[in-house]
Amino acid sequence: MSNTAPAQFDIIGDVHGCLDELIALLKKLGYSLDEEKAVISKVPHNRTLVFVGDLVDRGPDSPGVLRLVMDAVLHGKALSVCGNHDDKLKRKLQGKDVQITHGLDTTLEQLRDASPQFRGQIISFIDQLPYYLVLDQGRLVICHAGIQKKYIGQQSPKIKAFCLYGRSLGTDEKGYPIRYDWAQDYDGQALVVYGHTVIKDSGFINNTINLDTGCVFGGQLTALRYPEREIVSVPANQLYYPN
Ligand code: MN
Numbered sequence: 001m002s003n004t005a006p007a008q009f010d011i012i013g014d015v016h017g018c019l020d021e022l023i024a025l026l027k028k029l030g031y032s033l034d035e036e037k038a039v040i041s042k043v044p045h046n047r048t049l050v051f052v053g054d055l056v057d058r059g060p061d062s063p064g065v066l067r068l069v070m071d072a073v074l075h076g077k078a079l080s081v082c083g084n085h086d087d088k089l090k091r092k093l094q095g096k097d098v099q100i101t102h103g104l105d106t107t108l109e110q111l112r113d114a115s116p117q118f119r120g121q122i123i124s125f126i127d128q129l130p131y132y133l134v135l136d137q138g139r140l141v142i143c144h145a146g147i148q149k150k151y152i153g154q155q156s157p158k159i160k161a162f163c164l165y166g167r168s169l170g171t172d173e174k175g176y177p178i179r180y181d182w183a184q185d186y187d188g189q190a191l192v193v194y195g196h197t198v199i200k201d202s203g204f205i206n207n208t209i210n211l212d213t214g215c216v217f218g219g220q221l222t223a224l225r226y227p228e229r230e231i232v233s234v235p236a237n238q239l240y241y242p243n
Helices: 017-026 060-073 084-093 104-110 118-127 157-165
Strands: 007-010 032-034 039-042 048-051 078-080 132-135 140-143 168-171 178-180 191-194 208-209 220-224 231-237
Touching: 017 032, 017 060, 017 220, 017 231, 039 060, 060 078, 060 104, 060 118, 084 104, 084 118, 132 191, 191 220
Parallel strands: 007 048, 048 078, 140 191, 191 208
Antiparallel strands: 007 220, 032 039, 132 140, 168 178, 220 231
């Protein structure tokens, strides 16, 4: 999963269909956009965009976010790992039996009039996303929910499940999962950048950083500039989905 892209990255947290905020954040990071088509027209010199997954669900324009990110990945401007919401959308579009919960209904509604061709493109796009990426000669790892040091460089269904969902220790009184806080136990050399668990502000814990600052819940959309380790955010325009 290593690649030879230049080792300067702008890593974006969970977008969840928040297209306007994604565009605002990309502009703040120095990217140029073709506004009419809502695709990236120019990338800052030697930089690559990286998404931590969960491009879709809950927010106002998941198809628009997919279009932008799919175009950027196709043209070598971006990389992305798969998030649990992306994976579930793919399985639903493939006709598998999945529960229409946690905002998948909003995406399906937005895709109601989508062509079979676009649906097919979404399936193939999500299907080829890795569940983690190792970049900058092993110094940087990108995943959705988390990873453990011993997993880096390995592939297995168990590791895939950990990268997509983390590990649940049970559920709380509201039925939400109590998540194993892997970052507290992480002692690897590689910086791990991830999302999945909503936090108020991003910060470094044991050489890890969570970029999910809950844009779709009225928080912020956050990016990490790497190797600068600079955090760049834009506020949500509104609360799109109550939690
Ligand atoms: Mn998420």
